[in-house]
Amino acid sequence: MQQSRKIRRRGIKHQAKKMQMTNAKKNKYRQFLKSINIDYNNEDLFIQSFTHSSYVNEHRIRPHDDNERLEFLGDAVLELAISQYLFKYFENMSEGEMTKLRAAIVCEPSLARIADELNFGEYVLLGKxxxxxGGRKRxxxxxxxxxxxVGAVYLDLxxxxxxxxxxxxxxxxxxxxxxxxxxxxxxxxxELIQREAQGHIQYKIVQEKGPAHCREFVSEVWLEDTQLGVGTGRSKKEAEQQAAQKALEKLNS
Structure with missing residues (x-):
């Protein structure tokens, strides 16, 4: 019995050693943070931001040592930072336009592209x-x-x-x-219509309403003989964009 306990203790020590990141591995992150001008205080917090849940599960680390909670925080911080920037530097942009642009910036394809440009994929800790x-490139x-x-930057700095x-x-x-x-x-x-060779699309301004200083336009978009969407806007261009957005939502659903 005593012998088996010793063996188990050795196994636990071995596992703990296996989970512990060596100074050489940590140095890789230190150099990376320095290269992107992050003057950190808590390097472990930044390493956690690169730790995927699959790595935590495989190495039997504490469940909350992955990056999911930091992701939750970073999402909110990022939305605030982008919102403030748009509000400050695009004084003539309407609330609707700012909302669309912010959504285009913080969406998955945009953030993934920026992360890829910064070589974040090289530093992600993944399970086998x-x-x-191919998770490193997903x-x-x-x-x-x-x-x-971003969540780690906010908490640390x-x-x-x-x-x-x-x-x-x-x-x-x-x-x-x-x-x-x-x-x-x-x-x-x-692009969607051309890719699927469905035919030709056409926009029609079907209504103009309101006084001259506050005109509102209504646009329809048609694919051959089928109406795909209707949009409104303070300019013909905005109304057509709204109609196209409705059409995309309809086709994608």
Whole structure:
């Protein structure tokens, strides 16, 4: 009995040693954080932001040592930081336009692309199964890691550090119009129709209402003889975009 306890204790010690990250491995993260100008206090918090649940499960680490809680926090922090930036620097943009642009910035494809540009995939800690199925390059996983990283920046360094990080890697892309194409529902609809060779689409302004200083337009989008969507807006362009968005929602559902 005593012998078996000794064996179990050795096994536990071995497992603990196996789970513990070596200084050499931690140094990889230190160098990475330095390369992207993150002057951290708590390196373990940033390592946690790269820790996928599959790694935690496989190594029998405490359940909450993965990055999911940080992702939850980072999502909210990111929405606030992007909202503040749009409000401050796009004074003539309406609430609806800001909402659309923010959605285009914080969506999975955009965040995954930024994470990929920063080589986040190289630093994600994955279980063997997730690794073998290409998790390191999976857009959803990369987008989640980006959000958890923002959460770690906020907890460790505060909101100003989040703004500084985004000012270097995200805000310039907004000014360059890198996310505008994701708001262009007309182009998205055109590409979808062409890809599936369904026919030709046509927009029709079917109604104008309201006084000259507050005109509202109603647009319909048609695919051959089938109406796909109806939209309204303060300009013909906005009404057509709204109609295209409704058409995309209908076709995708």
């Amino acid at each position: 199964g997730e690794e073998m199925t 857009p959803a996983l990369l987008a989640d890691v980006f959000e958890s990283f 505060g909101m100003d550090a989040v703004y500084n990080f985004l000012d270097e890697y995200v805000y310039p892309k907004i000014q360059e119009g890198a996310f505008s194409h994701m708001m262009d529902f007309k182009s998205q609809l055109q």
